[in-house]
Amino acid sequence: MDKPAKKTLLAACAVLVLAAAAFLLLARDGTPGDTSPEAGFARDMATHHAQAVDMSFVIRDESQAREIRNLAFDIINTQSNQRGMFxxxxxxxxxxxxxxxxxxxxxxxxxxxxSAQAATGAGTMPGMASPQELARLKELKGAEAEVLFLQLMIRHHEGGVEMAEGVLKLSKRDEVVRMAQKIIQGQSGEIKLMTDLLRKRGAEPLPSILK
Structure with a gap:
């Protein structure tokens, strides 16, 4: 192989090496890190959703009202699926x-x-029910259980909306943005539904944690 050909080959190899290095760097930098907003959102929202699913199983097994059981079923399915995605x-x-x-x-x-922590004393994530509230939900029967479930789940959804709105300010990653928007839309709609169900039972939501 003559010198011009060798130079051309070496130059081509150098370009390929640089291209491969750039690809790996971009791929690595494009993946959320351990302390990124995306990772924190996924971890916290998975925990947040798990509590909503647990509360929904409690009321599904206790309530005889079709609208409450349907709501619980929807929350169990939607949030279990989303948790799996996180x-x-x-x-x-x-x-x-x-x-x-x-x-x-x-x-x-x-x-x-x-404001959520001040309202619940639960500690860290907005809207989470305290251990005492969860224990009370499991003890109550009939309409009293339905009212407490709706009150706790409205506040829980408000916390979910707050977290989703928060990650929209911090992330531009497509799947995270789409999920956050879906959570805001879906849980805001369910908040309205649950507020109506509460009022039909002569009760009102807990003080809102949304600003």
């Missing part, structure tokens, strides 16, 4: 289901449910 993202991104950061650290410097 955990799938983490696996796809090469991250563990539990990170080293405390809950809601991904929204550091942004409002993230201080």
């Amino acid at each position: 955990l799938g993202w983490l696996e796809q991104w090469g991250l563990t289901q539990a990170g080293d950061q405390p809950p809601m650290a991904w929204m550091s410097g942004h409002p993230h449910g201080g």
